[in-house]
Amino acid sequence: MSVGTTVIHRTLMKGNEAICVGAIAAGCRFYYGYPITPQNDIPEYLSAHLPPIGGTFLQAESEVATINFILGTSASGQRVMTSSSGPGISLMQEGLSYMAGSELPAVIVNISRSGPGLGGIAPSQGDYFQAVKCGGHGGYKMPVLAPHSVQEMYSLTMLAFDLADKYRNPAMILGDAIVGQMKEPFEQTPYVPPVATEKPWALTGCAGRPRRHVKSLYLKDNAIEVHNWKLHRKYQRMQEDEVRFENYHLDGAKIAIVAFGTAARVSKTAIQWARNEGIAVGMLRPITLYPFPETQVDEVAKRVDVVLVIEMNTGQMLQDVKMSSTCHDKIRFLGKPCAMPTPEEIHGEIRRLAGKAE
Amino acid sequence: MKEREKGGFVKNVFTRPESLVDVKTHFCPGCHHGIAHRILAETIDHYGLREKTVGVACVGCSVFLYDYIDVDVAEAPHGRAPAVATGVKRAQPDRFVFTYQGDGDLAAIGTSEVIHAANRGENITVIFVNNTTYGMTGGQMAPTTMLGQKTSTTPYGRDFRKDGYPIRMAELLATLEGTAYSARVATSTPAQIRKAGEAVRKAFDMQLKEMGFSIVEFLSTCPTNWGMKPIDAQKRVLGEMSDYFPLGVYKERKQADFL
Numbered sequence: 001m002s003v004g005t006t007v008i009h010r011t012l013m014k015g016n017e018a019i020c021v022g023a024i025a026a027g028c029r030f031y032y033g034y035p036i037t038p039q040n041d042i043p044e045y046l047s048a049h050l051p052p053i054g055g056t057f058l059q060a061e062s063e064v065a066t067i068n069f070i071l072g073t074s075a076s077g078q079r080v081m082t083s084s085s086g087p088g089i090s091l092m093q094e095g096l097s098y099m100a101g102s103e104l105p106a107v108i109v110n111i112s113r114s115g116p117g118l119g120g121i122a123p124s125q126g127d128y129f130q131a132v133k134c135g136g137h138g139g140y141k142m143p144v145l146a147p148h149s150v151q152e153m154y155s156l157t158m159l160a161f162d163l164a165d166k167y168r169n170p171a172m173i174l175g176d177a178i179v180g181q182m183k184e185p186f187e188q189t190p191y192v193p194p195v196a197t198e199k200p201w202a203l204t205g206c207a208g209r210p211r212r213h214v215k216s217l218y219l220k221d222n223a224i225e226v227h228n229w230k231l232h233r234k235y236q237r238m239q240e241d242e243v244r245f246e247n248y249h250l251d252g253a254k255i256a257i258v259a260f261g262t263a264a265r266v267s268k269t270a271i272q273w274a275r276n277e278g279i280a281v282g283m284l285r286p287i288t289l290y291p292f293p294e295t296q297v298d299e300v301a302k303r304v305d306v307v308l309v310i311e312m313n314t315g316q317m318l319q320d321v322k323m324s325s326t327c328h329d330k331i332r333f334l335g336k337p338c339a340m341p342t343p344e345e346i347h348g349e350i351r352r353l354a355g356k357a358e
Numbered sequence: 359m360k361e362r363e364k365g366g367f368v369k370n371v372f373t374r375p376e377s378l379v380d381v382k383t384h385f386c387p388g389c390h391h392g393i394a395h396r397i398l399a400e401t402i403d404h405y406g407l408r409e410k411t412v413g414v415a416c417v418g419c420s421v422f423l424y425d426y427i428d429v430d431v432a433e434a435p436h437g438r439a440p441a442v443a444t445g446v447k448r449a450q451p452d453r454f455v456f457t458y459q460g461d462g463d464l465a466a467i468g469t470s471e472v473i474h475a476a477n478r479g480e481n482i483t484v485i486f487v488n489n490t491t492y493g494m495t496g497g498q499m500a501p502t503t504m505l506g507q508k509t510s511t512t513p514y515g516r517d518f519r520k521d522g523y524p525i526r527m528a529e530l531l532a533t534l535e536g537t538a539y540s541a542r543v544a545t546s547t548p549a550q551i552r553k554a555g556e557a558v559r560k561a562f563d564m565q566l567k568e569m570g571f572s573i574v575e576f577l578s579t580c581p582t583n584w585g586m587k588p589i590d591a592q593k594r595v596l597g598e599m600s601d602y603f604p605l606g607v608y609k610e611r612k613q614a615d616f617l
Contacts, residue, residue: 058444060441069442071435072442075446076449094435203412205410217433
């Protein structure tokens with residue numbers, strides 16, 4: 001397909017590989033990582049595809065080292081990415097806190113496992129709290145993007161780089177084994193770089209300028225309070241400007257599903273089945289889990305009879321939905337830890353809520 | 359007429375290095391960080407690297423390195439400086455990259471990072487200051503604390519049956535193929551300070567010639583946490599510390615002969 005004179009390639013790929021294609025398109029030339037299932041396609045792809053284009057792939061001795069390689073390359077002013085899964089992301093929490101405190105951009109991909117502990121490799125959304133509330137110390141925030149298709153694995157990765165640079169902050173892609181491992185065609189829409197790309201804070205050697213520091217330690221007087229207010233205002237700007245969501249058949253809906261990622265993808269099938277039966281059901285799909293579409297959820301909850309939150313956990317985003325809405329009596333939950341709900345299960349629940357269950 | 363007034367005979371033999379910021383340090387009386395800082399700054403000047411250097415500061419007394427050394431500096435999480443330096447060096451291979459780490463930072467919480475940076479032959483230089491204690495947090499036991507040494511967490515003295523032994527990092531890192539240079543120096547006498555300067559220059563040289571990982575371990579004092587007068591602290595370095603942690607060059611790559 002082509003738009004104007006630009007040819008858009010349509011490619012069949014795994015979601016994990018689409019992340020790599022998106023990262024390279026966005027100008028990322030540095031990737032560091034440590035093996036963990038179910039995201040190994042990412043380091044494997046980039047170990048083959050970065051060196052030929054002058055990029056750097058380096059396998060670290062641990063996720064602790066990985067996130068600090070990332071910190072160093074980010075401080076150098078370069079776009080850089082890592083990927084991991086739950087246990088590895090846990091080990092990166094220290095570095096993420098330092099990067100948020102030092103205001104360093106990077107893209108962190110979590111193709112999450114099911115936990116806690118070593119858990120399993122089944123698809124799960126059990127890392128929602130860790131990603132959205134931020135598991136490291138000190139109360140920082142980062143944009144969290146939740147792709148529900150291979151297309152979005154590609155496009156949201158490019159967006160994650162832009163958000164990270166725009167806010168000088170780590171940004172996370174939160175997926176699972178389903179969106180990571182499934183293959184489907186996606187369009188390689190061209191990357192449009194942001195207008196401002198300078199990094200006047202990068203550590204490049206102080207030739208012709210005063211020395212620069214990248215740091216998160218603020219010991220003097222009330223410096224740490226001042227710094228935290230600055231970070232807080234940044235997080236507020238994210239909340240005001242960066243909320244992204246999909247409105248899926250919400251107009252006229254009586255039942256509104258709220259789901260993200262794989263759970264949302266499965267819900268779309270069930271919603272189609274139910275709509276074919278005349279049930280007025282739609283979905284609000286948060287694409288940014290942080291910033292969460294708070295006002296949008298509230299507006300929808302006021303409009304519909306029932307809000308059905310569906311997650312592959314026992315109720316994490318559910319809390320944000322409840323925080324966003326005053327209509328608590330309308331909110332229902334369907335969830336399974338460490339397992340994907342089937343379209344049949346979701347369809348059955350929609351029918352029951354619509355009063356059509358046998 | 360005196361020689362001085364004739365002019366032409368006066369030579370300035372001692373100046374502040376250009377890379378050393380003209381401020382008072384926060385270090386305690388008798389602490390050797392100031393000496394190590396000066397040697398570092400002199401070496402940066404020696405090779406004309408001030409404007410193409412990125413330093414990495416660790417967690418501990420030396421975190422304020424960036425207040426004293428006039429170069430770009432990143433602050434690393436505790437123990438992670440060699441990993442941060444790896445990220446900087448991989449992104450900017452033409453920049454000079456060093457870390458400056460204490461013994462708690464490098465030999466306890468950051469052991470993994472320094473060993474793997476060395477083993478990769480990461481082309482960075484590590485200045486490692488070993489004063490056998492955690493200075494900033496109040497003198498707790500470090501991995502390098504001497505047997506029998508009383509600290510705020512070994513009030514009865516370090517006992518090998520419970521806490522193991524002081525770890526010799528310069529020797530340990532010298533065993534790794536990726537290490538180009540590993541030496542231990544002290545700064546308790548003028549002669550030692552001169553030798554320490556030579557070692558740091560050699561370590562810098564290794565990085566500039568892309569020979570691999572280089573480290574210089576400084577035996578240093580902490581009079582405050584040792585509960586000693588500065589003079590007695592010097593004697594301790596020259597005595598029991600140098601006996602257990604022998605000074606010397608443990609590895610010096612002569613050419614780019616790695617496998």
